[in-house]
Amino acid sequence: MLYASGTGTLTDRYVAEVVRRIPADQRGDVADELRATIADRTDGGSRLDVLDPGLWSGWIWPMLAGLVGLVTLDAIRAVRVWTRALAVWSACAEAAFALPLAWVLHRREFFNPSFLSDVNGGWQTPDSFYTVAVAGVLAVGAGEVVKRFREARG
Structure with a gap:
């Protein structure tokens, strides 16, 4: 009706x-x-949740804390000169975000398996996808840390 x-x-x-x-x-x-x-x-x-429900009792919180730290430091950087101390804090926030995200992707615990099976229609995501995703997260995180220290230096 x-x-x-x-x-x-x-x-x-x-x-x-x-x-x-x-x-x-x-x-x-x-x-x-x-x-x-x-x-x-x-x-x-x-x-049907997109993210794995198990994330909410563990790994999502360090990732969110790292994200909040990165956003806060970017807000501070908008009004202050980038210093070595801010670059160190930025490296810590980047690690708090990128390392747990890389670990969760490596273990294939980021997406809800029910969601993936529904979306993929029985197709299995290849291992290389997760390997590339982990490498990408770590490379971008390391690149951001290097960029922050270069900005602090001069």
Whole structure:
């Protein structure tokens, strides 16, 4: 059943908005198919998390702390001259962010396995993807640290 705008569940409102431009005799079939697709994509109607739920009881917090540190230091750098002490703090914040992220990617614990199996449709992500992702995170982090120390030097 299609609901008027503003009533029903979010899925019902979405379906009603999508099918309103379709000819009336086809709306029911399209709406049923769309609802079935949404139910499949949301793990039976419940929300499907992108990130692995296990992150919230461990590794996400050092990553977030490192990110907050990096943002704070960038805000400070916007109003002050970049010093050696700020570069050291930046290196610590970068390590607090990049090292746990690299570890989680290495262990393949960043994405929710249910989400990946739904999105990939049975295709397995190759090991080389995670190797490249870890190398990229570490390379970018090291590059940022080097850049900060060069900025502090002169």
